[in-house]
Amino acid sequence: MSSRKKNILKVIILGDSGVGKTSLMHRYVNDKYSQQYKATIGADFLTKEVNIDNDKVATMQVWDTAGQERFQSLGVAFYRGADCCVLVYDVTNTKSFQNIKSWRDEFLVHANVSTPETFPFVLLGNKIDADDSKKVVSNKAAQELAASLGNIPVFFTSAKTAINVDTAFQEIARSALQQNQNDADAFEDDFNDAINIQLDNDTNSCSC
Amino acid sequence: MMDIRDQYLDTEGAPIRKYNLRPSRSRASFQIQQRAKPSISINLDNTVVQTIVPPVDNTFTDDQDRAESIQAFPRLKSMHSISSLASRRAARNMASLDQLSVNSTIDPIVEQSYLYNSAFNNDVAAEGSQENGLDENVRRDLIERLAQSIYSYPTSLAKPHAYGPKSVVSNEIPDVFTSVNTSGDASKDLKSHGKNFLILTSAGKPIFSMFGNDKDIIPYMGVINTVVSYFQVNQKAQIRSINLKKTKQAFVFLNKSPILLMAYSRRGESTNQLMAQLDLLYSYLISSINERQLQRLFHNRSNFDLHNYLEVTDFDNLRQICFILCNKLYPDFSINALQCFIMRKTIRSKIHDTIHTELLNESKYIPRGTLLYGLILSHKRDMFKLCSVIRPKGHTLHTVDLQLLFCLITHQFANRDGDQELWLPICFPKFNSNGFLYSYIKYLSRAAPGSPNEDTVLVLISAQKDAFFKLKLFGDKLWNKLQSEKLGDYLIQDRLKFRISDIPAPLVHHFVYKSKKYVQYVMPELEIRTEDEAQLQQYEQKLKTYYEHLHHSAIDDRGVPINKTMLNYIHWETGPGNAQSLNGDGNDGDDDDTSEEFRRERTSMMGLVWITPQFELYLVCNNGVDNKETVLRSAKQIIEWCRKYEARLFIQEGATF
Numbered sequence: 084m085s086s087r088k089k090n091i092l093k094v095i096i097l098g099d100s101g102v103g104k105t106s107l108m109h110r111y112v113n114d115k116y117s118q119q120y121k122a123t124i125g126a127d128f129l130t131k132e133v134n135i136d137n138d139k140v141a142t143m144q145v146w147d148t149a150g151q152e153r154f155q156s157l158g159v160a161f162y163r164g165a166d167c168c169v170l171v172y173d174v175t176n177t178k179s180f181q182n183i184k185s186w187r188d189e190f191l192v193h194a195n196v197s198t199p200e201t202f203p204f205v206l207l208g209n210k211i212d213a214d215d216s217k218k219v220v221s222n223k224a225a226q227e228l229a230a231s232l233g234n235i236p237v238f239f240t241s242a243k244t245a246i247n248v249d250t251a252f253q254e255i256a257r258s259a260l261q262q263n264q265n266d267a268d269a270f271e272d273d274f275n276d277a278i279n280i281q282l283d284n285d286t287n288s289c290s291c
Numbered sequence: 292m293m294d295i296r297d298q299y300l301d302t303e304g305a306p307i308r309k310y311n312l313r314p315s316r317s318r319a320s321f322q323i324q325q326r327a328k329p330s331i332s333i334n335l336d337n338t339v340v341q342t343i344v345p346p347v348d349n350t351f352t353d354d355q356d357r358a359e360s361i362q363a364f365p366r367l368k369s370m371h372s373i374s375s376l377a378s379r380r381a382a383r384n385m386a387s388l389d390q391l392s393v394n395s396t397i398d399p400i401v402e403q404s405y406l407y408n409s410a411f412n413n414d415v416a417a418e419g420s421q422e423n424g425l426d427e428n429v430r431r432d433l434i435e436r437l438a439q440s441i442y443s444y445p446t447s448l449a450k451p452h453a454y455g456p457k458s459v460v461s462n463e464i465p466d467v468f469t470s471v472n473t474s475g476d477a478s479k480d481l482k483s484h485g486k487n488f489l490i491l492t493s494a495g496k497p498i499f500s501m502f503g504n505d506k507d508i509i510p511y512m513g514v515i516n517t518v519v520s521y522f523q524v525n526q527k528a529q530i531r532s533i534n535l536k537k538t539k540q541a542f543v544f545l546n547k548s549p550i551l552l553m554a555y556s557r558r559g560e561s562t563n564q565l566m567a568q569l570d571l572l573y574s575y576l577i578s579s580i581n582e583r584q585l586q587r588l589f590h591n592r593s594n595f596d597l598h599n600y601l602e603v604t605d606f607d608n609l610r611q612i613c614f615i616l617c618n619k620l621y622p623d624f625s626i627n628a629l630q631c632f633i634m635r636k637t638i639r640s641k642i643h644d645t646i647h648t649e650l651l652n653e654s655k656y657i658p659r660g661t662l663l664y665g666l667i668l669s670h671k672r673d674m675f676k677l678c679s680v681i682r683p684k685g686h687t688l689h690t691v692d693l694q695l696l697f698c699l700i701t702h703q704f705a706n707r708d709g710d711q712e713l714w715l716p717i718c719f720p721k722f723n724s725n726g727f728l729y730s731y732i733k734y735l736s737r738a739a740p741g742s743p744n745e746d747t748v749l750v751l752i753s754a755q756k757d758a759f760f761k762l763k764l765f766g767d768k769l770w771n772k773l774q775s776e777k778l779g780d781y782l783i784q785d786r787l788k789f790r791i792s793d794i795p796a797p798l799v800h801h802f803v804y805k806s807k808k809y810v811q812y813v814m815p816e817l818e819i820r821t822e823d824e825a826q827l828q829q830y831e832q833k834l835k836t837y838y839e840h841l842h843h844s845a846i847d848d849r850g851v852p853i854n855k856t857m858l859n860y861i862h863w864e865t866g867p868g869n870a871q872s873l874n875g876d877g878n879d880g881d882d883d884d885t886s887e888e889f890r891r892e893r894t895s896m897m898g899l900v901w902i903t904p905q906f907e908l909y910l911v912c913n914n915g916v917d918n919k920e921t922v923l924r925s926a927k928q929i930i931e932w933c934r935k936y937e938a939r940l941f942i943q944e945g946a947t948f
Contacts, residue, residue, distance in 0.1 A: 091496045093496060128510040129510065130510060142509065144495070144512075144513065146513060157520060157525075160519075160521070160524060161517070161520075164492060164493065164494020164593035165494070165594060166594050197591040197592060
């Protein structure tokens, strides 16, 4: 644990099965892409050091969750204590776009965040490298959705051709750090925890 | 999933399976050889006597052989040992034989199992027949004299073969345990460490790890979090441990939401032992931030980064505790008692009287209620001994609280010079986990490096935040008074020490005796002549592991002694060139793939655990000892000796006010 006073940012990636959550993460962390599709089981964990606005360093702990229905029972555990939530849909898949709102609601229900209104989400429309003929979700629709979810940032990305991935994750890290610090500021230390002790009664005594 | 859980996972929801010593399910039969006595458990006037000898040679034989070997030989053998025990007991207690309940199959405890090759067994058989030829009395006399004579051999780790081939009874103890790396630096590959502790938040954010850098550790934290959550969400249970028998890896989890702790070990420690170690680490965290504060920090902020909130010293202290847990012979934690510093009864009571008088005389400077608790300790090589206690009548502090305080003291003073004083807020988790007490700490003396003396420390504890000057004044006056009464030197220089040879207990290598009444223990000085810290550590490690096994044999899975009174013998045996496996009924699997890890040294070690409502005795015999009666007699001698010198060995009352 060499890195003292370095924030650890927990980032959750959510979205339907096959929208490219894992590919996005691998593109970002390892700058690699694999054509082969392998469904995530449960969750994947990756870490990356991030430099935010060139002056703050943090460690991003990315929790890449499984999109498949059967892993959803674990969601509760994954969402707890997240600093930022990334919602991913596939621009060639209408269903995945329609489900974004329910992913967000699901997250808010289980994550137990202190201020749901201001909790940072980032919306990513993935696979924009696809032929225009295959794209079924318009950028306009995405921007409208983002606005309706509380003006959350939206990015159109491609894990395959590395479009916008770094930019998106920079924004994700910035939002996460902001959230982390907001929470820290809201708290005031109070060390007035002295114990009242009366020596003449035995209530504090220990049995051994 | 269910299958896996049933086999390997140990959750609070599911009943815990103890493996039977004898792997009766999977093999057709076992040929039980001369030395193989089945486990015996005898109930004699409520004292359970257990003899635990690991099963021998699980080679296949046909059914006829099996019937023969089980029915004829071991039965006879075990009856012999029972009756010899019984006759001794009968003489004293008039217990008749039909009151004995003999159970030769139940053995819930020992997880070791062993293999011998047939050559070795033949040797033993030959020896056995020779032995039988000797007159029993002559034989016993010889053994007795041999046992007495071993004290003329100096213990030497430096020259293990100085006396030629190993004698039948040697006073060196061999290492029968896998050697695993624990002292390596953090930069090494994570997998190379035999043990690791990880602490994280319930959100999966890292707080502390004994080994491993952030980048390696963070993904593991996520996995740990997922595993624990899986059982919480899907099974409504708390996972306690995962044990992989083949690789002998154990993962133990402690969920103290918002904190999660996990221990990893390849050393064959039990779940319960690792759990206790995790609890200690958690207690340390609480001692530093207290439980109320912790809940407040995480309230509505499950993303809180405790790692950033803790101080550098916290990590140092945690690392220190981990080091002690992994590498030191430090029975304090495992048997939950404190070691006390030996002192003549008259001197100890004089010191206590002086403290008491001083406290009364100074009552106008230090009003009643200011001082809650006071201690004088001695300290050497991270080992603490209690010299004196000042406490209010009817109040004591829990040993865990004191152990945490001791750990803090070692570390806080490590790089300071002797004259410095410290005012330390500390939460005593077992006393009150929601608030702080304040400790005034001062070194009364510092031993020069290399001198046999130990450091002496004064600790005064108050519940008042602003009592520093009052306590400091009292501390100074007290120390001046003790010195003017010529008692100071007893605390600094004239240390009584004892060695195992000071007690007429033949065949015993080392022991730990705990007085339950005083929650204190004694053990003889370590007798190895080496200046080499690495060798010393290796020796401590070895003894520590023997004691861990002994302790483990006496407690159940929840850390409670199996019986209020019990007497266990444990054997550790290996033959030259034989594979052996420890911990886990390795007979089920293929032992060959693990044999490389073990030292090939001929070993026959015996240990004893004796627990009664008054005391606990753990002893390790010299290599080659197999005479239980002599060992039992030695154990009795030790107990008698400890009782006789009770007033010297333990602090009985302290200065109470």
